Amino acid sequence: MPTAQESGQKSARRRFQPRLWPTVAAALLVPLFFSAGQWQWNKAARKSALQQQVDARGAAPAIPVPTSLIVDTQSVLYRRLVAHGQYEPERQILIDNRILHEQAGYHVITPLRLEGSDVRLLVNRGWVPALADRRQLPQISTPTGTIEVTGTAIVPGTRFLTLGADAQSSKADWQSVWQNLDMERFGKAVSFPLQPIVIQLDPDNRTAGGFAREWSRPDARRQSNLNYAIQWWTFAATTVVLWLVLNFRKTP
DSSP states (O other), X not given: OOOHHHHHHHHTTEEEOOOHHHHHHHHHHHHHHHHHHHHHHHHHHHHHHHHHHHHHHHTSOOEEOOSXXXXXXXXXXXXXXXXXXXXXXXXXXXXXXXXXXXXXXXXXXXXXXXXTSSOEEEEEEEEEEOOSSTTSOOOOXXXXXXXXXXXXXXXXXXXXXXXXXOOOOOSSSOOOEESSXXXXXXXXXXXXXXXXXXXXXXXXXXXXXXXXXOOOOXXXXXXXXXXXXXXXXXXXXXXXXXXXXXXXXXXO
């Protein structure tokens, strides 16, 4: 059996002696990985909170869209609304680069002139597929006469990813395909008052000329954010383990 002195010599053969560059690398990478994981975790939490708000507001009874007043966006955001009026397809636009089931297409945005009013309301009637020849546009059928529109009120974003410049719209030259739904731009291009919201047409509304309506949820890809958070934190833990292993040195 080894003597106590021999056992002490064996245990002293490896000592923890931090090296400069592994320590510097760990000091930089661990906080970076941890912060990246925390950012993804917080992003998932924000999506969950927003989805809860959307579900709660969407469960309330539908309210009518005012015909003589411009609505307060925050008071109706994510609420179900109902409106009556006539579509105006001459000011209809197609929002490009919308993907459904891995197929490219457009969202159809049609102004609705509210009944008994000059105020218009933009209605997102859903998705239509793009044609093989992108120089040609799909034929969009639009109901005539007074219709009832029901759907969820949203406010389009103001930060856009633009792949190219769109032509400026005017009364004389209307650009029917836009890359993004820019409410400010639309308002400047027309002469009528416009509600500052867009209605996403209900999937079960059968009389308002709707198309494919699989609206994205705020908590979409939430699980991916959680997986990314765990992945970044795993990188942080692995870095700490490697730093410990690299800094145990053999002694003579």
